[in-house]
Amino acid sequence: MSDNTKTEPCDSCGRPTPAGEKCVYCATVTDLDLKSLQSDYLKAEADSDANMPSHVCVIVQKTGQKIPLKTNKVKIGRDPTNQVVVADDTFASRHHAWITFEDSDFWIEDLGSTNGTLLNGHPVVKRQILSTGDKIRVGHTELTFEVE
Numbered sequence: 001m002s003d004n005t006k007t008e009p010c011d012s013c014g015r016p017t018p019a020g021e022k023c024v025y026c027a028t029v030t031d032l033d034l035k036s037l038q039s040d041y042l043k044a045e046a047d048s049d050a051n052m053p054s055h056v057c058v059i060v061q062k063t064g065q066k067i068p069l070k071t072n073k074v075k076i077g078r079d080p081t082n083q084v085v086v087a088d089d090t091f092a093s094r095h096h097a098w099i100t101f102e103d104s105d106f107w108i109e110d111l112g113s114t115n116g117t118l119l120n121g122h123p124v125v126k127r128q129i130l131s132t133g134d135k136i137r138v139g140h141t142e143l144t145f146e147v148e
Helices: 031-046
Strands: 007-009 016-018 056-060 066-068 073-077 097-102 105-110 117-119 128-130 135-138 141-147
Touching: 073 135, 105 117, 105 141
Parallel strands: none
Antiparallel strands: 007 016, 056 066, 056 141, 073 097, 097 105, 105 128, 117 135, 135 141
């Protein structure tokens, strides 16, 4: 019996995927999750926490670029809609991880990325508190978290 299902390469990982469907390897964050995240970001921009330190950034180790974190929720990944974009890193997911500011603490959380997120060399399996100087690895990109 022949299978007439057409496949096309996944936009993210290149694996053969049935036409019109999401890749089972990359589709760990659903459209509903993304819509929820986007509305959270819009709300975070409108309700910026007054207690958030004014000089918070991540530094891209390879280039030295400082990226300021200006809202309570900052998404990291390859997609250009992220606040921290790692466009040239094919090992980073489109929506890889996020940093949130809650109750006077910064947190890092993996968003179901394909290759995972590392904090100081250890996998982030649940959200964890960030401290100044922490090293975050997203794909092959290393970021340093700084509160000045």
